[in-house]
Amino acid sequence: MLKLAQEQILLNQTAASKEEAIALLAERLTQAGLVEAGYVAGMLAREAQHATYLGSGIAIPHGTTETRHLVKQTGVMVAQFPAGIEWDQGQVAYVAIGIAAKSDEHLGILRQLTHVLGDEQAALALKDAKDAATIIDILTGASAPAEVQFLTLADFPADDADQLLLGAAARAKSAGWGGAEMVTALMASQPRALGQGIWLASARAQLSGWVLATPSHAIRHQDAQVKALLLLCGKDESHLTQLDNLAALAAAGQLDALAGSEGLALLQNGPAKGxxxxxxxxxxxxxxxxxxxxxxxxxxxxxxxxxxxxxxxxxxxxxxxxxxxxxxxxxxxxxxxxxxxxxxxxxxxxxxxxxxxxxxxxxxxx
CATH class of the missing domain: 3.30.1340.10 (HPr-like)
Incomplete structure (x- = not known):
């Protein structure tokens, strides 16, 4: 999880070029004790290989693999340029995030940043932000709506559907989606048969998410086979996309594929095409x-x-x-x-x- 402090946010900066912006970020990364002084050369070399502009007014300059030895500690510096910088031809960056990473840690940082910054409204908010707290909230996702989460519980040693449901409920509880009351409500409910051995159970929860649970051996419920149990924990309507995918899978006769190795992908993406x-x-x-x-x-x-x-x-x-x-x-x-x-x-x-x-x-x- 990306953690930011106010001293990592450089508000209302100006730079005549992206090289100047990168030098500014490298200097602040050095001052913060995250990198050695020579790291700026790696950042500029990376930029020469390929521009680090991501889109939506965001650039993520970082070093090359050859300069990773200059990184003392993984971290970032964020500079806001309200007037904009032409990062690449026809591409204007309003926020540049300088990244120092010792190994593949940067992929986790990039994943979180790109996920948040994929929202055009978030990018505009970053450009117009007047204080560091606002930028931190946007970059860390604190101001973004919670996303639907997905978990699997594969080959669970259940002797019946109740045990499989209990295992899925415990998995959701351990992920922080809900408490004991959620588990109690689930165990008092009756899973619904969707067809082809796929069953669905649901309950209100503190966070929205899905658990795809499969038993380690054949079990039955209400005289029907249980190939997989889908547990839906719902906080709002963010799970509706997956319900649409389930309907599309049913129409295509592919529901039973949810019990296979690609089940979670099918739940998230719907029937395979092309x-x-x-x-x-x-x-x-x-x-x-x-x-x-x-x-x-x-x-x-x-x-x-x-x-x-x-x-x-x-x-x-x-x-x-x-x-x-x-x-x-x-x-x-x-x-x-x-x-x-x-x-x-x-x-x-x-x-x-x-x-x-x-x-x-x-x-x-x-």
Missing amino acids: LADTFTIINPHGLHARPGAMLVKVAKEYGADIRVANLDGSGEAVSAKSLMKVIGLGVKCGHRLEFRAEGADAEAALRGIGEAIKAGLGEGAH
Whole structure:
């Protein structure tokens, strides 16, 4: 979780160029004891390799892998430039977040930042913020609505549906979605059969989330098979998208696929469409800005709608043509990415993406 203090926020700054802005951030990172003085060279070298502008008025300058030894401690500095800086041709940054990371920790920082900054309204609020507290609230997500969370409980040793429900309820409680009263309400309820061995239980909760629970061996409930139990903990209406996905899966006759290894992805994304292929990321430091930008560049060469999900992450599918969304997947070395393409050149798109990933996405094959 990204933590920020007011001394990390530089309000109402001015810079004649992005190089000047980067130098300012590097100086403050050095003064804070996060990096050695030479780290600025790595930040400028990274920028020369590929601009770190993310979109929505946000840039995230950071060092190269060759200058990580100059990082003493992972951290960030945030500079606000209300007048804007031309970061790349036609791209104006109003907020620059200088990142110092000792290892792959920066992927977690990037994931949280890009997730928050994907909101255009949040970006405008950052530009117009008059105090550090407002910027901290936006960047840490304190001012953003809570998102639907997703958990799995695979191969749970349950002898009946009640035990499976209790296990799912305990998983939700341990995640902080609700307390003992939520568990009590769930155990007093009756799961509903959705069809094809999939059952649904729900209760009001403090946070919205889903638990996908599967039993370790065959069990039955009300003379019907239980392949998987979906537990919905609802605080508001943020779960409606997943209910729509369940309806679409039922209409497509794919509900039973929820009990498989891709069940969580189907719950989040709905029925599979188009062609699909899975590739493993070989970049030692995962999809940071440079290889992420290369992946997006390749995806944009094709007219097909291309979505990508990190099978070793949340499983949520996002547009492969959005750098902000791709970096937000938090992809590390060895993670498996599932690409799904729909359109006339879908097959060519998957082939091109696979070749680019195999070649190292601009960093060379390892």
